[in-house]
Amino acid sequence: MLAPPAFCDAVGRELVRFGRELASEGAAQVGGAFTDVPAADALVKSSPEAFLLAVLFTQGVPAERAWAGPYLLSERLGHLDLSRLATERESVDVAMCARPALHRFKHTMAGWVSDAATRLLECYQGDARNVWAGEPTAVELMERLAAFRGIGRKKAAMAAELLSRTFGVPVRELQGGTVAYDVQVRRVFLRSGMVDLDTRAEIERAAAEAFPEAPGLLDLPTWLVGRQWCHPTRPQCGECRLADVCPRLVERSVKGVGARRAAAAPDSGRGAS
Ligand code: SF4
Structure with a gap:
């Protein structure tokens, strides 16, 4: 089922709004911690x-x-x-x-x-x-981080966003940043109609379309929506931050290793790189 584009726009705007609130609060992962x-x-x-x-x-x-x-x-x-x-x-x-x-x-x-x-x-x-x-661009920063064994593109995207948002590290060309392709982000993007395909390219494209200036801004708000409300089973749509804009495509699920981990532990952090 294809979600009308209007849903994507509204969901994207709400995620950006949520992301800006989190940034203004100096949010780390959960609250300020x-x-x-x-x-x-x-x-x-x-x-x-x-x-x-x-x-x-x-x-x-x-x-x-x-x-x-x-x-x-x-x-x-x-x-x-x-x-x-x-x-x-x-x-x-x-x-x-x-x-x-x-x-x-x-x-x-x-x-x-x-x-x-x-x-x-x-x-x-x-x-x-x-x-x-040295004020790297978002792309340069992710490349430097990903050069460490154990840090793939997903962790690099998350870390670059944290460095910029939480620690105030100067990063240029934030339009080159992106969201982490992790299980929470994937589930929320699928169920909210931001994407119809669960691929890294689609997720990153949707984030860039929602907020071209700095797609990475969507990372933490989306992750929090996944962690707090959009659980693999029994999503709490009524309480969700996206309740008023999401088409609630809850029949959609994330497949793969990360999905199994999340189902076992809904509180799961970022998955495999
Ligand atoms: S409204 Fe429901 S389906 Fe949509 S993101 Fe929130 S919990 Fe998930």
């Missing part, structure tokens, strides 16, 4: 290296758990020193995997953390701020 562990939230906000490492964690686990990852790892290791993270790979793996494991993909995540530390030391003088230094 990345995670409900205060010390972990403070670390992600104060340490560029912790932020970058946390981006690696945002995969297949609830967002709060993902963003707490670097802090919990530092608690177990007694440090978050890049040189040691890069060279003491066995220790990182042991700390990541000790019960309860710090991530669903514990061995993979440990390797990504050590690789990221190595890259930060070799390419960015051990300072993650250099990754986003």
Whole structure:
């Protein structure tokens, strides 16, 4: 069933409005926080290296758990020193995997953390701020982020948007940004008639059409709509932010690995890169 274009326009406008509200509030992920562990939230906000490492964690686990990852790892290791993270790979793996494991993909995540530390030391003088230094364009920033093993286009889009919106990092040509192609965004775009096909190209095209100046602005509001109301089963359309504009195509579902994860854990964070 094809949604009338009017729905797309109205949904796009409401998502932009929601996105602007979130930006004005300095929203991180949920409210002003990345995670409900205060010390972990403070670390992600104060340490560029912790932020970058946390981006690696945002995969297949609830967002709060993902963003707490670097802090919990530092608690177990007694440090978050890049040189040691890069060279003491066995220790990182042991700390990541000790019960309860710090991530669903514990061995993979440990390797990504050590690789990221190595890259930060070799390419960015051990300072993650250099990754986003020099007022890069949105495209350049996503490319720099995606050069880290464990950060694909999806995480790169999310991180670029967070750096710009939440941390005020100067980013040029925001029209080159986009939304993360994750399960929440896909479900909301499908059900709200923003797209009829669940492909990365279609999702990114729809975001760019809705807000050509900065398509990435739609990322967080759409993710929040998916997480809070547009659940895989029993969506809460009556309470939804898009209630007045959405055609409620709730029979539409997201297929694939990410969809199964979301069905198992509706609170799921960003899925696989
Ligand atoms: S919860 Fe309902 S109203 Fe909200 S985006 Fe999903 S289908 Fe649309």
